[in-house]
Amino acid sequence: MEIELRPKRAHPQTGAADGTSGAACFRGRSTPPPAFGILLDLRACSDEASLQLLSLAAASALSELAGCTLDCTVSLVRPGQAALVSGTSSGAIGLAQADQSSGDGPVSRALAGHLAVIVNSYSADPRWPSPWHPLTEAGYRSLLSVPLHLQAESMSALTLLAPADDVFAPGVIIAASAFSKLGASSYLSAAELRAAQSAAEHLQTALQGRTSIDVACGVIMGQNRCSYRDAFHILAQASSHRNVKARVVAETMLQQLPGGAPSTHFTE
Secondary structure (H helix, E strand, O other), rough: OOOEEEOOOOOOOOOOOOOOOEEEEEEEOOOOOOOOOOOOOOOOHHHHHHHHOOOOHHHHHHHHHHHOOOOOEEEOOOOOOOOOEEEHHHHHHHHHHHHHHHHHHHHHHHHOOOEEEEEEOOOOOOOEEEEEEEEHHHHOOOEEEEEEEEOOOEEEEEEEOOOOOOOHHHHHHHHHHHHHHHHHHHHHHHHHHHHHHHHHHHHHHHHHHHHHHHHHHHHHHHHHHHOOHHHHHHHHHHHHHOOOOOHHHHHHHHOOOOOOOOOOOOOO
């Protein structure tokens, strides 16, 4: 893995020069990245809420290693859907959104699958001249954005912002990359759990609705001495005439029975 860093003004970083715009390259060290655990608890009621939990976890986990309090944003761009950006502060979220809108900056580069680092505010990266002014205006002096792999056919990025220069040393970058893999796995697990819960709720609703229809048909069969098919036809006609769902017609009819609608119980 090659990591491109801008050199410090007074004390250049050591490394093998690559001959491009005074940058220095660092190759992955043999030191293993820090262990962050098996999975993060990102369970929430929505994708945006899970992304918010991920940004908070990343800022908490990496601030100590970086030596200062970091802000964090998580960006998720999906085809045919509105882009999601969650983060630990409104300023950080605004910077990420502006970068995504322009399509020309470190966050956009990370969304495309590339590592993007801005190290020192006093040594602006010539690739992205525009982000520097809003970055410093928002109170930040360095930035790191790494790719995330949250969903198929989507683009995602984890962005860390620091109020000081020289924060994102090679060790911090390696740790951020390792955390991005953990964060992606944790988000996918939370999304799968949310989808399973939603499917179970829809199934429960469908079963309850079908039960109301069946009981209502039974009542109609008793009142009209007809078959189930004829009873359902009567219920369907009432649904069509009132322009409401058959389940609603059935539930309304059952509520008018002496004692009200019978209760329904499902055994899990």
